[in-house]
Amino acid sequence: MAPPVTPFNSQVIRDAFPILGRRVHGKPLVYLDNAASAQKPEAVISAMAQFQRTSYANVHRGLHTLANEATQAFEDARTKVAHFIGAGSAEEIVLTKGATEAINLVAAGISQRLEPGDEILISELEHHANIVPWHMAAQRTGAILKWAPITPDGALDMDKLSALITPRTKMVAISHMSNVLGSVQDVTAIVAMAHAQGALVLLDGCQGVVHQSIDVHAIGADFYVFSGHKMYGPTGIGVLHGTPAALDALPPWQGGGEMIEIVSKERITYNVPPFRFEAGTPAITEAVGLGAAIDWIQSQDQAGLHAHEQALLNYTMEALHGVNGVRLYGTAPGKGAIVAFNVDGAHPHDVAQLLDRSGVAVRAGHHCAQPLMTALGVTATARASFAAYTTFEEVDLFLAALAKARNFLL
Structure with missing residues (x-):
């Protein structure tokens, strides 16, 4: 028998993941590396x-x-x-x-x-x-x-x-x-x-x-x-x-x-x-x-969860679209909650390390997809990827950290 479904609530979901209470470099952890590996709820650990x-x-x-x-x-x-x-x-x-x-x-x-x-x-x-x-x-x-x-x-x-x-x-x-x-x-x-x-x-x-x-x-x-x-x-x-x-x-x-x-x-x-x-x-x-x-x-409201991820994606893509010095990759309709980007003149590894100083975890590199990098005309990108527990507040922290990193690098 399927477990009862809980209406979608990002804060309730966050409370189920112990690691999200961590601080990194004195800042709240903003974990945006979910396409590589997602965090685990207490139910799985237990x-x-x-x-x-x-x-x-x-x-x-x-x-x-x-x-x-x-x-x-x-x-x-x-x-x-x-x-x-x-x-x-x-x-x-x-x-x-x-x-x-x-x-x-x-x-x-x-x-x-x-x-x-x-x-x-x-x-x-x-x-x-x-x-x-x-x-x-x-x-x-x-x-x-x-x-x-x-x-x-x-x-x-x-x-x-x-x-x-x-x-x-x-x-x-x-x-x-x-x-x-x-x-x-x-x-x-x-x-x-x-x-x-x-x-x-x-x-x-x-x-x-x-x-x-x-x-x-x-x-x-x-x-x-x-x-x-x-x-x-x-x-x-x-x-x-x-x-x-x-x-x-x-x-x-x-x-x-x-x-x-x-x-x-x-x-x-x-x-x-x-x-x-x-x-x-x-x-x-x-x-x-x-x-x-x-x-x-x-046990989660999967329709609500997927809608939440799409809303996060749309919010992030709109916020980054047209920002001077930020280049986005992958704009196909109906795409999932992943944002690949570069800052002009900066290596993605440098971007990722600067974001980490603000507590924001993103992936940087070729993402085990070197033929795709060749097709895009780059050697690497940075990547922010969202999950059920990602919030709009975290996206704002990411955007602020990226703006800070961009100003430092440009």
């Missing part, structure tokens, strides 16, 4: 600690009480994930150590079916986690890696993407929402284009799952991946959703315990999905934390 105190054991193969309790908690987390993203069943959910591992798992399996001249299509928007595994797959197999370009406002060029999908395309791997620009892709349309040519689709949902309500059944992708730590859960846990057909066709990646059915000197038979892809002892406590994060998210 759930993990309580599990370690009372029920921790290894899962699936034990028969004693603690093993049974741990297995139940682990599988409950899998079920919560399935319900949260609209999966058909818990068997469609593979629990990994992160989105990066999930993409590598798929890329390694798909590589066994690729031949020289086959094509893999990705985009200029991708995080390195959705680039490097496909480079490696192309190098191993002789497949061709193709790139879908972006438009000047930072969205995918859908016409050019459509033209790049051919009968030679075997995989289309695209981010649902850019981790740098916040642009949200029409993933349902992309899936339809790819499937019309017989290609599989993997969607990197690390940002999308945080800022949108996800229904993987409606989207229709073969694979949808995301990580726990960006959605108020712990690090070390991620999710690979696969359709039953896609998972059934995927060979095992790592070998070890749990992923087997029978092992003899002569042969090995493999377990069914999702267990086929979960070799060894999994991240048990982290799975419990992910389940607690989902419970916390579902």
Whole structure:
């Protein structure tokens, strides 16, 4: 049963996150690095600690009480994930150590079916986690890696993407929402284009799952991946959703315990999905934390939360638009709550360090998206990214700190 929903109230939400009471350099912490990793509510911290105190054991193969309790908690987390993203069943959910591992798992399996001249299509928007595994797959197999370009406002060029999908395309791997620009892709349309040519689709949902309500059944992708730590859960846990057909066709990646059915000197038979892809002892406590994060998210007014994030985004973009010396990147309609920017004549690292002196935490660098930086004509940007607990007062503190930094640097 879903927990009761609390009407959206940013202050009540803030009170649930212990770290937000910190001061940095004598200033209240303004944490705007949520696209990299979000903070954790007390409910997640406590759930993990309580599990370690009372029920921790290894899962699936034990028969004693603690093993049974741990297995139940682990599988409950899998079920919560399935319900949260609209999966058909818990068997469609593979629990990994992160989105990066999930993409590598798929890329390694798909590589066994690729031949020289086959094509893999990705985009200029991708995080390195959705680039490097496909480079490696192309190098191993002789497949061709193709790139879908972006438009000047930072969205995918859908016409050019459509033209790049051919009968030679075997995989289309695209981010649902850019981790740098916040642009949200029409993933349902992309899936339809790819499937019309017989290609599989993997969607990197690390940002999308945080800022949108996800229904993987409606989207229709073969694979949808995301990580726990960006959605108020712990690090070390991620999710690979696969359709039953896609998972059934995927060979095992790592070998070890749990992923087997029978092992003899002569042969090995493999377990069914999702267990086929979960070799060894999994991240048990982290799975419990992910389940607690989902419970916390579902206890909130998600429509109100998403509206709040959009209001923060609009307020910030309007405040920075036209400011002398500040350059914004990513203005596509419907984008998520991420603001990438630079101060003319200043390195983003210097901007970030000056903001930190005012207690404001932003990210600076290439954001694991160097091909996107090349497309934008820069080597790096600064990035402010918002979350459920971000307030308008914090945005004002960020804007004031940026103005101070800008005056110092220019």
